[in-house]
Each structure stands twice: as structure tokens, then as C-alpha cells.
Amino acid sequence: MSTFHLKVLTTERSFYDDDVDRIVVRTTQGDVGILPGHVPYIAALGIGGLTIIRDGQEHVAAIAGGFVDCSKEGTVVLARTCEWANEIDINRAREAAERAKARLHQQESEHEHDIAQLKLKKAINRMRIAEEK
Template structure:
């Protein structure tokens, strides 16, 4: 019995991934969710975190942030603002974004600016975590 389903991951700038996979684990706004072939159809909002893809018994992890996912019984489509493999993460840029966000959080800004800075900090920290895990930083 074939355990694979089709996964397509798109960003505004490129087709990040397309192919058959055994399983995915993705961060959504309420936590993480695992998807196997035959999963109940659903949609979910993507959070800031990781996208883990299992293909041929091997796992690969990527940074993901924002967007949504549509799950069908034999396919998953993810439309995301940003998805990056660990080797694609610009560590210097992520570190600079982290520092900018931390500075904005130290300033007494409006609630909206505070929320935006928190989101930017979360994205930067997740990029740095994934990069350090795979890039020997």
C-alpha cells in the first residue's frame, strides 16, 4: 500500500517544494500538526516555526512563517510567506533582524508596533535556531 501523498509548498517568490512525501509536521498557529496520507480534509493557518518533511524514510527540516495549508486525503498545499532550507538562511541577516526587534521591544512603542516587533523577533530566533542546528554555527 502506497503511504505517500503529494506535497506542494509555494511562496510568493518560488515553488519551494513539490513531490510525494510520507509525512509532514508543520507549525500552525495553534501548535504543530502531523499529516499522513488519508488525513481528514482541513485548512489551517501557518505559524512561525518548522516544516519537517519525511521522504524515503529521511527527514528534512525547514523554517516556515505565515500563510495557510490545505489538506486533502491525498495531497497538501502550503502557501507561505517564507520557507527556507537551513543552508538558505542568511545568519548575519537573521542576527541583525533579531537585534532590531529586540531594540524595538525595549522602546515604549504602541501595542501594534510591539506585536510586530515580537513577531519579527520570533522569526529571527527560529531562523537562527534552525541555521545553528544544521550549519555548524
């Protein structure tokens, strides 16, 4: 089976750098599957999962924000946050979700409400990814 090179970078680390069979990544428009030979493509990342399939095995990570760039040289994912399912502290994610829910019920500015909604979405995504492992 053919492969392509995938590099996943965050502001904190080089998350992944190896050849893969395929990936599925959440963009702002929905999930996108990328196979070897994918046409040139750039998209903004949403909040969701990044599934990396290598040698027939799936590896799942929680991802939020950034970009995916496919070219003939390979695929680069630049993510604000990305963490493997087994790295997620589920209790911390639950606490973050509860804090965000509490902030949503407070009378705050529209901007603060939007931030609380974003934090809640990220926490729920982290819990979902961790529980699927």
C-alpha cells in the same frame, strides 16, 4: 510505504513539489503531523518549522504564516515565508533579532511593539532552524 503529494508555495517561488512520506508543520495551534490519507484539514500556519520526510530522510525549513490545506488530492502549504535550513544566513537572522529587541525597548505604539515582537519571533525561529541542520 505509501506517500502523498506535497506542494509548498510562497509568494516568491514554488518551494517544494513532490511526493512525501509525511510532514510535520507548525500551525497556530501547534505542530501537526500529516500522513498519507489524512482527513480533509485546513489550518493557519504559525512561526516554526516544516519537516518533510521523504524516503526516510528529513528535510527541515523555517516557515512563517500562511495556511496548510489537506485533501484527498494531496497537501498544499501556502506560506508567507519558507526557507531551507541551509539557506538561512544565521548572521543576518541574529542582526534582525537584535534590531527587533532594540525596537521592543523603545517607547512606541502598541502596533509597532507587536510588529517588533513578530520580527523577533521570526528571527529566533530562523536561527533555531539553521542551528539544527
